[in-house]
Amino acid sequence: MLNTYNYNELSREALNQLMLRNTDPAHTIQETVESIIQSVRNNGDTALFDFTEQFDKVKLEKLYIEEDEIQSLASGIGREQQRALEIAFNNIYKFHQQQLRKEKKIDTMQGVTCWREARPIERVGLYVPGGSAVLPSTFLMLGVPARIAGCKEIVVCCPPQVNGLINGYIAYCAYLLKIKRIYLIGGAQAIGAMAYGTATVPKVDKIFGPGNQFVTKAKTIVQATTNTAIDMPAGPSEVLIIADKTSNPIYVAADLLAQAEHGKDSQAVLVSDSKSMIEQVNEELAKQVEVLPRVEIAKSAIANSYALFCHDLTEAMSFSNAYAPEHLILALDDWRSVVNKITNAGSVFLGHLTPESVGDYASGTNHTLPTSAYAKAYAGVSVDSFIKKITFQHITPVGIKQIGPTVEILAELEGLHAHKNAVTVRLNNKEA
Known part of the structure; x- marks a missing residue:
C-alpha cells in the first residue's frame, strides 16, 4: 500500500523532493484563482452567483441565510448529534479561554512604564469548507476563539448544499456560536468576497479557515494584494506517524486512513525504525481501507503517501522536523523521551490511545493548523490569532x-x- 523508502539511502535532494506537497509547478491553480478573484473584485455579487452555479451546481436566489432559517435547520438534527457538538464546543471553549491573559506593566527604568494590551480584530472572516466533506468541527474551531477574543463582527462563508441551504450540523454550530447570518459561498470566490467586499458580503480584516489548494492559494494571493490578513496557509491536510516495535499496527493504519479520507490530495506518512511494523501497517491498510465509505478518496491519498524506514528514532525525529507535519502522532511506548526533540509540528498526539481524531473534534485543541511545512514558522489558530497586542508606555x-x-x-x-x-x-x- 505505502511505497517504502530508506532514509539512509536517499540523497538530500531526494529527501527534499519526498517532503514536497501542495505544489503548483505549472501555476495552473494560481492562474485559475487569480481569475476568480479578479472576477469577484470586478463583478461582486454577480460573480458570486455565477461561480456558485458553476462550481456548486446551485442557483441561489440570495447569497445568505439568516437566523430563522438557521434555527430551523439546527432543530432538524438529532439530540445525540446536538449533544456531541455541545461537548466539543465546551471543550474547545475551556481550552481557548485560558489563552486570553492580561499582561503585567513593567518599569524598565524608574519612571518608565511599558505594557501591552490585547484588542480584538474588529471584523473577521471564517471559511468553513463544504466540499467532499462538511466540517462543522471547523466552524467551532474558528468561531469559539473569535467569540472569546471579542471580535465585533464575524463573517461566515460556507458552500451551499444542493438544496441551496447549509448542513444542519453547521446550523447548530451557528446557534451555539450566536452567528445569525451565513453566506452561501465557497472556494476561492468566498476568499475574494471577504477580502474585497461586495454589495452583500462585508470586507473583513482577517480571513481564517482551511481549504483545498484553490482556497489556500486564494488566501495567499489576497494577503499579498490587499490589506486583508490571513491566519496561515492551511491547505490539504497531512499526518506523520512515528512508530516502533511497541506500536499497534491496527491503530497506526486507522490513523493513516483517518487522514487519507479527508481528500485525494491529503498525505499520510509513516516513519519507523521497524521494517516489520511497516509491513504490518501495510497489511492493516489493505484490510481497513476496503470498508470505508470514502474508499476511493482514501486510496488516492494513500497512493500520494509513503513509509520511511529509519535507523533509529533520532533519525525519525530529524525527518519529522524537516517535514514539519500539520499533525504528528508519536505512537510509542516511550514517547516522553522523544517529545523534547520536536521543533516543528502543528499539533502533537502522544501515545497509543491519542488518535488525531480527538484533536480534530473534541479534545479542545484547535485543528486549524499550518500545512506544507509552514509549521516551521506558523502556529495553529488560537485566541491570539483573533487579537492584536498594542504596546503602551508612559514616562x-x-x-x-x-x-x-x-x-x-x-x-x-x-x-x-x-x-x-x-x-x-x-x-x-x-x-x-
Missing part, C-alpha cells in the same frame, strides 16, 4: 530625566536630530 518627569540622555545619544549617532530634539526640548523645560 514621568523622573523617567524622562532617566532615559532622555540615552535617547539623545542614540538618535545623534543615527543622524536623526529631530528625534534627539524631541527629547531635548523636554529636558530643557524646567516646568516639566
Whole structure:
C-alpha cells in the first residue's frame, strides 16, 4: 500500500523532493484563482452567483441565510448529534479561554512604564469548507476563539448544499456560536468576497479557515494584494506517524486512513525504525481501507503517501522536523523521551490511545493548523490569532530625566536630530 523508502539511502535532494506537497509547478491553480478573484473584485455579487452555479451546481436566489432559517435547520438534527457538538464546543471553549491573559506593566527604568494590551480584530472572516466533506468541527474551531477574543463582527462563508441551504450540523454550530447570518459561498470566490467586499458580503480584516489548494492559494494571493490578513496557509491536510516495535499496527493504519479520507490530495506518512511494523501497517491498510465509505478518496491519498524506514528514532525525529507535519502522532511506548526533540509540528498526539481524531473534534485543541511545512514558522489558530497586542508606555518627569540622555545619544549617532530634539526640548523645560 505505502511505497517504502530508506532514509539512509536517499540523497538530500531526494529527501527534499519526498517532503514536497501542495505544489503548483505549472501555476495552473494560481492562474485559475487569480481569475476568480479578479472576477469577484470586478463583478461582486454577480460573480458570486455565477461561480456558485458553476462550481456548486446551485442557483441561489440570495447569497445568505439568516437566523430563522438557521434555527430551523439546527432543530432538524438529532439530540445525540446536538449533544456531541455541545461537548466539543465546551471543550474547545475551556481550552481557548485560558489563552486570553492580561499582561503585567513593567518599569524598565524608574519612571518608565511599558505594557501591552490585547484588542480584538474588529471584523473577521471564517471559511468553513463544504466540499467532499462538511466540517462543522471547523466552524467551532474558528468561531469559539473569535467569540472569546471579542471580535465585533464575524463573517461566515460556507458552500451551499444542493438544496441551496447549509448542513444542519453547521446550523447548530451557528446557534451555539450566536452567528445569525451565513453566506452561501465557497472556494476561492468566498476568499475574494471577504477580502474585497461586495454589495452583500462585508470586507473583513482577517480571513481564517482551511481549504483545498484553490482556497489556500486564494488566501495567499489576497494577503499579498490587499490589506486583508490571513491566519496561515492551511491547505490539504497531512499526518506523520512515528512508530516502533511497541506500536499497534491496527491503530497506526486507522490513523493513516483517518487522514487519507479527508481528500485525494491529503498525505499520510509513516516513519519507523521497524521494517516489520511497516509491513504490518501495510497489511492493516489493505484490510481497513476496503470498508470505508470514502474508499476511493482514501486510496488516492494513500497512493500520494509513503513509509520511511529509519535507523533509529533520532533519525525519525530529524525527518519529522524537516517535514514539519500539520499533525504528528508519536505512537510509542516511550514517547516522553522523544517529545523534547520536536521543533516543528502543528499539533502533537502522544501515545497509543491519542488518535488525531480527538484533536480534530473534541479534545479542545484547535485543528486549524499550518500545512506544507509552514509549521516551521506558523502556529495553529488560537485566541491570539483573533487579537492584536498594542504596546503602551508612559514616562514621568523622573523617567524622562532617566532615559532622555540615552535617547539623545542614540538618535545623534543615527543622524536623526529631530528625534534627539524631541527629547531635548523636554529636558530643557524646567516646568516639566
